[in-house]
Amino acid sequence: MSTPSPTTSAAPRPERIAHAFVRDVALPGDAGTLALVTVDNGLDHTKPTTLGPAGLAELHTALLTQQRRALAGEIVAVGVTGKPYYLAAGADLTAVTAIxxxxxxRRVAEAGHTTYRLLGEMGVPTFAYVNGAALGGGLELALSCTYRTVGADVSALALPEAFLGLVPGWGGCYLLPHLVGVRRALEVILTRPLGGNRMTKAAEALELGMVDAVFHPAxxxxxxxxxxxxxxAGRVVPVRREIESQEEWDAVVAGARAQLDQRLHGAKTAPYRALELVAAARTADRDSAFAAEDDALTELVMSDQLRAGLYAFDLTSRRARTPAGAPPAELARPVRSVGIVGAGLMAGQLAVLVARRLRVPVVMRDIDDARVAAGLAGIRSQVERQAAKGRMSPDEANRVLASISVSTDLSTLAGADLVIEAVTEVLALKQRVFAELEGVIADDAVLATNTSALSVTAMSANLRHPERVVGIHFFNPVAQMPLIEVVRTASSTDTAVATAFALAKQLGKTAVGVADRPGFVVNRLLLRLLAEVAAAVEGGTPVRAADVALRPLGLPMGPFALIQLVGLPVALHVLNTLHDELGERYPRSPGLERLATQGRRLVPEPDGHGAELEVDPAIQDAFDGPADAAPLDQAGVLDAVLVGLTEEIGLMLDEGVVDSPDQIDLCMILGANWPLHLGGISPYLDRTGYSERVLGRRLLPRGVADVPAAG
Incomplete structure (x- = not known):
């Protein structure tokens, strides 16, 4: 039986109250009249609705009117929905940064509660019809209602505040745990935001208990x-989960706090504040819980961590879409086939990514049959793993495998529009590969290198056509890391560079243009960090002290775990390259060289339970400190690292490696997982005084990533 379409009653006319359209709907089966409030900021459907102070005030007025009507018996329920594709994307963060x-x-914090709690105090049941994305305050709007439905195609439900540097402070930290229990609430409030800002889909939301029903979008x-x-009418009774006992609630909170400590070491304020609010939610009444959320929001809105996080979010989400310094896109050469020299691990990852995203033939070449066979096996294993995890359909897996070929014959690359060399990081070898390729590929084909630190200029110096050479530096693992450094030499044409930028866009990556200077951006700064840590250990600082010294930054891993991840031989190779190119700012490390020769690990093997990888104290014996050693304490190591990074950034800007410090921030966030709450690196160095101390100036204008002056 078909469901009757909603009809508008003859009495009240649809009313526009800026952010809220209100109309009466006659419910099926003579169930009564529902006042349907549609949240809409009046922009086109591609732009999500956000709620600033004015929008909240207008929504508040609309809901107050419905509350009066409910008390007068004019309506039996109130519904809230959104314009196509969006319920609401939460608070207007642009307005937040101006506070x-x-x-x-505090006025903004209280306005959210004052408005939303009307949905829980309406006098009649309230219903959220979540027809599209509901993020942050948008999801809290739905949580404030008595019941919730969601469209089956909705894939963006989230409370991302902890990711940005806030808490779900318009009721989320109180309402969600009371609805779904503390364990599931913390999954949404902390685990998903801090684990890459993962969204919740409609079916997952139903399973979690966040919504009561899922319906087809049509x-x-x-x-x-x-x-x-x-x-x-009582024909349907939505199920409500029983929340945990106080004992279990406290145990879950304690476990979550331990995970935060392991991950953040207290470096980021917002997740801990959110956890405190959830911890108190079980026994708190609504008034005290909302007052505590107001306190937390007020504190965090005025924090530099939030401003830095919003600056970083803007960098990575909006400004990254228009790369600074990229030539006009129309200059890019069409790429109908791609060649890759090398069939190792990195080359195989590149091949699969290109085959998936560009949907063009990928031709690979290596020097002997054994490497060809190993390369093919690695590619097949990679594709099969993705298919097994549901990230690729069987048909797509077959298509990708069919589009990649590996051979020992260099001439198979002759028809490629773009050829990427991905061989071992040895300059002479790369020069030889380029020379061989020039005799095979077309004169207008673009030739790229995936070098992580070597000079692209030196690599192409002896070619007949050095102008068609560009660096395209991918990061490992290729599929996951979102950054590509596009390296331009003095000879590179706009066509070659534009082709590299176009490739990055087609691959779903963010490209940053960099000059051909040693280490480019990410590796130059990471190796300066590691060089300072290694120098401290060579000078007598215990490895354990040096390893934990950087925890106040909230980096994703310690320096020795990072070296282990990259691979000690690779890290040493880059360190030695930068030493040769940039001098004693990158000192050699005899201790690390000994460990590499001995084949020893710097951190123990992972235990499979997510335990943090800390340096193995046993490697201390590889470092022979001088007789007159002056070991640093943890604060001293951190200071040396930050002084070194500040100095290096100043030199990079003087050299024109990038045009501005925000490009360095973008590189470090996307290429090194530099924490968002630091805003990248420049805001942190500014607000901690290192920029003024080392360079005599701020890197960013005041107010760009910190709290603006009052008034």
Whole structure:
């Protein structure tokens, strides 16, 4: 039986209250009249609705009117929905960054509660019809209602505040754990935001208990209204989960705190504040819980960590879409086939990514049959793993494998529009590969290198056509890391560079243009960091002290775990290359050389339970400190690292490696997982005083990534 379409009653006309359209709907089966509030900021459908102070005030007015009507018996329920594709994307973060006083910050915090709690105090049941993305305050709007339905195609439900440097402070830290229990609430409030800002899909939301029903998008509103009538009539009784006992609640919170400590070591404030609010939610009443959320939001809105996080989020989400310094896109050469020289691990990852995203033939070449066979086996294993995890359909897996070929014959690369060399990081070898390729590929084909630190200029110096050479530096693992450094030499043409930028875009990556200077951006700074740590250990600092010294930064791993991940021989190779190119700022490390020769690990093997990888104290014997050693304490190591990074950034800007410090921040966030709450690296060095101390100037204008001056 088909569900009747909603009809508007003859009495009240649809009313526009800026952010809220209100109309009356006659529910099916003579169940009564529902006031349907549609949240809409009046922008086109591609731009999500956000709620700033004015929008909240307008929504508040609309809901107050419905509350009066409910008390007068004019309506039996209130529904809230959004414009196509969006319920709401939460608070207007642009407005948040303009707040400069605690009074204004608290006003915004309280406005959310004052407005949203009307949905829980309406006098009649309230229903959220989640027809699209509901993020942050948008999801809290739905949580404030008595019941919730969601479209089956909705894939972006989230409370991402901890990711940005806030807490779900318009009711989320209280309402969600009371709805789904503390364990599931912390999954949404902490685990998913801090694990790459993962979204929750409609089916997952139903399983978690965040919503009560999922309906097909084609007639979502009609089905939701029919379901509403059934709920009001008692024919449907939505299930409510039983929350955990106080003992279990406390145990879950303690476990979550231990995980935060292991991951962040107290470096990021917002997740801990969110956890405190959730911990207190079980016994708190609504008034005290909302007051505590107001306190937390006020504190965090006025924090430099939030401003830095929003600056970093803007860098990686908006500004990254228009790369600085990229030539006009129309200059890019069409790429109908790609050649890759080498068939090792990195080359295989490149081949699969290119075959998947560009959907063009990929021709690989290596020097002997054994390497060819190993390369093919690695590619097949990689594709099969992705298919087994559901990241690739069987048909797509077969297509990818069919589009990649590996051979020992260099001439198979002759028809490629773009050839990427991905052989061992030895300059003479790369020069030889380039020379061989020039005799095979077309004169207008673009030739690229995936070098991580070597000079692209030196690599192409003896070619007949050095102008078609460009660096395209991918990061490992290729599929996951979002950054590509596009390296331009003095000879590189706009066509070659534009082709590299176009490739990055087609691969779903963010490209940053960099000059051909040693280490480019990410490796130059990471190796300066590691060089300072290694120098401290060579000078007598215990490896354990040096390893934990950087924890106040909240980096994803310690320096020795990073070296182990990269591979000690690779890290030493890059360190020695930078030593040769840039001098004693990158000192050699005899201790690390000994460990590499002995084939020893720097950190123990992972235990499979997510335990943090800390340096193995046993490697201390590889470092022979001088007789007059002056070991540093942890604060001293951190200071040496930050002084070194500040100095290096100043030199990189003087050399024109990039045009501005925000490009360095973008590289470090996307290529080195530099924490968002630091804003990359420049805001942190500014607000801790290192920029002024070392360079005599700030890197960013005041107010760009910190709290603006009041007034």
């Amino acid at each position: 400069s006083t605690e009074v204004d910050a 007639d979502f509103l009609e089905q939701s209204l029919a379901w509403t009538a059934d709920v009001l």
